[in-house]
Amino acid sequence: MQLYSFFNSSTSYRVRIALAIKGLSVDYCAVNLRAGEQRETTYRALNPAGGVPLLIDEQGNGLGQSLAIIDYLEALHPEPPLLPANPLVRARVLELAHLVACDMHPLNNLRVLNYLTNELGVSEAQKQAWYEHWIAEGLRAAEALLIRYGFGDYCFGDRPTLADCCLVPQVANGMRMHCDLTSYARVMAVYQHCLQQPAFQQAAPAMQPDFTS
Ligand SMILES: N[C@@H](CCC(=O)N[C@@H](CS)C(=O)NCC(=O)O)C(=O)O
Known part of the structure; x- marks a missing residue:
């Protein structure tokens, strides 16, 4: 492949x-x-x-x-498996994954940021405010969902799921873009736990052949 x-x-x-x-x-x-x-x-x-x-x-x-x-x-x-067998836990995993993939990521995608700058003429400061706003909106919801329904060391349980596959890169984006993540204790605990696991380490940006700082 x-x-x-x-x-x-x-x-x-x-x-x-x-x-x-x-x-x-x-x-x-x-x-x-x-x-x-x-x-x-x-x-x-x-x-x-x-x-x-x-x-x-x-x-x-x-x-x-x-x-x-x-x-x-x-x-x-x-x-x-990345999706749990229990129907409700599986739905919780998909709920969090879709929060990241459908509600957060598209708003801060490169083509959207480029459009803001190149077509709408927003300043760098406004673009940063846009970025931080959508990270905060999304992570506030993720934090609430994880406090309410999360369990174990990962988002939902003691094994990684699709929710962790989506959450970890989104948090990494927020950190790279200097967003304030201090309000999301449960999100950050999951993130830190995942970063200690070999699969997450192997997948990290810095480990890829095209990595540049
Ligand atoms: N919904 C798609 C989004 C794919 C996508 O747009 N990826 C970004 C990188 S994270 C990209 O290639 N952006 C290029 C651009 O916006 O020009 C997915 O989940 O794969």
Whole structure:
């Protein structure tokens, strides 16, 4: 399999964590988002959405969208599971994953930030305020959900799930963008626990072949 990825893309990071938890290896194909490679015609021929990650499976099928990729990996390689068997806990995992993937990440995606700057002419300070606002909105909700329904060392239990695959990269983005995360004690406890695990360490931006500081 091949994974088209960028080292500090949080959506790629989600898939890298899932791959590492399942013990799957891929050929890493770097797409430099800073250089705009995701918008090039050759890349759009592979992924019409023009983003990373993109998985090419062993049969040559290309698949975009991090949650679809993780779902595909889960179907092909069910052990260890990233979705719990208990229907309500599974729904809680999906609730948190979708909070990150649907409500948080799209608002602070690179193309949105570029549009704010290049088309709408917002200042760097306004763009930073936008970024921090949507991180705070999302993590406030994540913190409340984890306090109410979370248990164990991970988001939901003593094994990592899709929720952890999504939460950890989103927290990493917030830290990289200097957001104040001090109000989210349960979120940060889960984040710190995950960072101690080999699968999360292997998937980290700094461990990727295209990493640059
Ligand atoms: N919903 C998609 C989002 C994919 C996406 O847009 N990824 C970002 C990187 S985190 C990207 O490639 N951005 C490029 C851009 O906005 O130009 C997913 O979950 O895979």
